[in-house]
Amino acid sequence: MDDTLLYAARDKQARWLKRGGKINSTDKDGRTLLYKAAQKGLYDTAKFLLENKANVHQAKSDGSTPLHVACREGHVKIVELLLKYKADTSVAMNEGTVPLYAASRNGHRAVVKALLAAKADVNHVVIGGKTAMQVASRNGHRQVVELLLRAGARVDEPLTREYSYEGRTVPTGSTSLSVAIMFGHSDIVALLGRPPSVPTPAPARPCPPLPSATAQRTSMSHGLVHDAVRGGVTQDLNKALRAPDVDLTARNANNETALILAIKLHHRHFPQLIYHAMHHPGIVEVPEHEIEVDYQRRLGCGGTGYINRGLFRGKRVAVKQGRPSGAQSLRREIRAMETCNSPYLLELIAVSGWSTQHPKLVLEYMDSGNLREYLDKKRDGESVSIEYQPEDVAWVMASALADLHRNGFVHRDLKSLNVLLSSESYIKVADFGLTREFEENMTTEVGTPAWIAPEVLMSGGTYDAAADVYSFGVVLIELVTLRVPYAGLSRYQIAPGVLNGTLRPNDNLSIFADVPEWLTQLIDDCVAFDPTRRPTANAILDRLALHGAVDATSPHVVDRMMPTMT
CATH class of the missing domain: 1.25.40.20 (Ankyrin repeat-containing domain)
Structure with missing residues (x-):
């Protein structure tokens, strides 16, 4: 036949x-x-x-x-x-x-x-440790994951051999949860991400009391999580996260939670695992009277609204609200923060008035100001209460962009003013008022001129995630030079020069003799005039990891990848 x-x-x-x-x-x-x-x-x-x-x-x-x-x-x-x-x-x-x-x-x-x-x-293991549950989680097949879970599929079966998928390496020890996190499937993370001893909450749950960020429980499980982070073995971390008395707010002698330690050690996937074990997915909507706003303590303002200090259930927070004309932008910001749900992005704690013209966002409070203020102090020789390593700032920014871009969003206003610092939460990327889901042929000039990519300034021009990479490159220049980009020029002088290529943010970088060659090349690539020449956020992380050696026995990066700021 x-x-x-x-x-x-x-x-x-x-x-x-x-x-x-x-x-x-x-x-x-x-x-x-x-x-x-x-x-x-x-x-x-x-x-x-x-x-x-x-x-x-x-x-x-x-x-x-x-x-x-x-x-x-x-x-x-x-x-x-x-x-x-x-x-x-x-x-x-x-x-x-x-x-x-x-x-x-x-x-x-x-x-x-x-x-x-x-x-x-349901638990057959393929060569290398892969299972049906793991591959369904990796590929984002939520309904299949639900079926496998009901049939008794194990979620903690570790890979015994690394492999590559869609240009990324899935490391040995990865589980169904970790691959779902790696490939950005937040709905599957919500199914798999809670330890068995903690019940998964119903969608319409009450907001739990905020834990003290300085809790010092001396439990065996908190030590195990920190040890697992240092050890670098995914299977050990998953086991520690499932300990019945685990306290992920506990801090070590250096005042680091396990999450902050994982970020400082530049782990690619550990921060996501820890973060999703700490946080329930979904928006928490609360009555407006639960949010106390201190209108005398303004933290910032912009085109869509303003931010004040406040209190929420006894915890100091930042409260963002807007004018009626900015309500849609705030709701877009809420959706972006809910979808991305990243340890590198400012955390949305609660919302009130979601469907009204006056929504309020309860955000985590970052007590050390923004990166630009910090760099100004370093430039002027002023003392700072906490030292933030430039390599850590770069790592957090690139990781935040990777999470945003993987979820289909473009930040559109990345700059040093929107990188926030904290004695408790370390470093976060903030201000998603301009963030939008990526659309083909996205146009309209947005952002701040010194950090805006040429294609964004172009009338009728189109842009994508590469515009964020350009902004990242400008902030890298700030980390090296300590200076404000294009100091002394107005936006009306900056925009035309950037648009026609006669004004480049890296023009004077050569006067800083101690900038490593690899870093100069990374900056040049990020701020390339042609957006197709710029690396992706994940490629930037690869390059940072290559040049940022980490000592797992120390809480800090020891081989400096950037020149010391003086």
């Missing part, structure tokens, strides 16, 4: 058999007629072949059976038919893949359901 006969009527297929056609014959790749029918979703043909004793288990040269290929392609009726004829759900391909893994990887919920009903092993 050639491929055309696969589509022929049953009587023609029957005549072919009577003429001596071999029902289990194969092509050069070892594909049987049944395999081809399963691959193409030809139910009637597959049924005819099975009724005439086609071998349901006969595999192709790579070890895949008709059940494998039907599961991979999502042909649920074929899968059910093959299962009726006793197709084996446990047979693995040469590289270890079983049918449930193939269906879960491609998000075929109905196929997964049929396989689980046939008692497929």
Whole structure:
């Protein structure tokens, strides 16, 4: 039977058999007629072949059976038919893949359901430690994850061998939760991210009291989390996070929570794991009377609104509110903060008046001001209460952009004034009033001229996440020079020069002789006039990691990647 006969009527297929056609014959790749029918979703043909004793288990040269290929392609009726004829759900391909893994990887919920009903092993481990749960979590298939969870799938099975996917390395020890975090699937993180001892809250939950950031519980579990962060083994960290008495607000002798320690050690994924173990997803909406605003203590203002100090349930906070004309922008900011839910972005604690013209955002309070104020003090030789390492600032900014961009957002106003510092929360990127979901051909000049990319200034020009990378490069220049970009020039002088390429933020960088060559190259790449030449946020993290050696026995970076600020 050639491929055309696969589509022929049953009587023609029957005549072919009577003429001596071999029902289990194969092509050069070892594909049987049944395999081809399963691959193409030809139910009637597959049924005819099975009724005439086609071998349901006969595999192709790579070890895949008709059940494998039907599961991979999502042909649920074929899968059910093959299962009726006793197709084996446990047979693995040469590289270890079983049918449930193939269906879960491609998000075929109905196929997964049929396989689980046939008692497929929900916890089968593929070569390298991969499972159906892990691959569904990685690929963002929430409905499949829910089915696997209900069937008893383990969520803590660790990878035993690293692998690459979509240009990223998934490290040894990764679990279903960590890969969901790595690839930005916040809905799956919400399903998997709570330790078993902590019940997952209902969507309409009351806001819990804010914990004291200086809590000093001397429990075994808090020490284990800090130790796991230093050890760098994902499996150990996951185990520590699930300890019944774990206190993730506890601080070590250097006043660092495990989260801050992980950030200072430049771990790529540990901060996400810890952060999602600490925070419930979703917006907490509270009555307006629960938010006390000190209108005499203004922290800042902008085009969409203003920020004052305040109190929320006994905790010092920042309260952002806006004019009626800015309500939509504030709601957009709320959505961005909820979606990204990142340890590197200013935390949204609660909201009141979500659907009104006067929404209020309760934000974490950053008590050490902004990066620009800090750099001014360093430039002028003034003392500072806390030293912030430039390499840590760069790492946090790049990580924040990576999280925003992975979730489809562009910040649009990254600058040193929007990088906030704190004695308790360390470093956060803030001010999402201009943040928007990325749209093809996004236009309109936004942001602050000194940090704005040329393509954003261009009338009718289009831009994307590369515009944020340009702004990041300008802040890198501030970290090196301690100076305000284009000092002494007005916005009307800056914008035309940046737009036509005659004014470049890195023009005077060469006078700073102690700037490492690799850092000069990174800055040049980030502020390239052509946005297609700029690296992505993840590529920036790779380059920072390459040049920022970390000593896991110390809470700080010891091999300085940037010149010391004096």
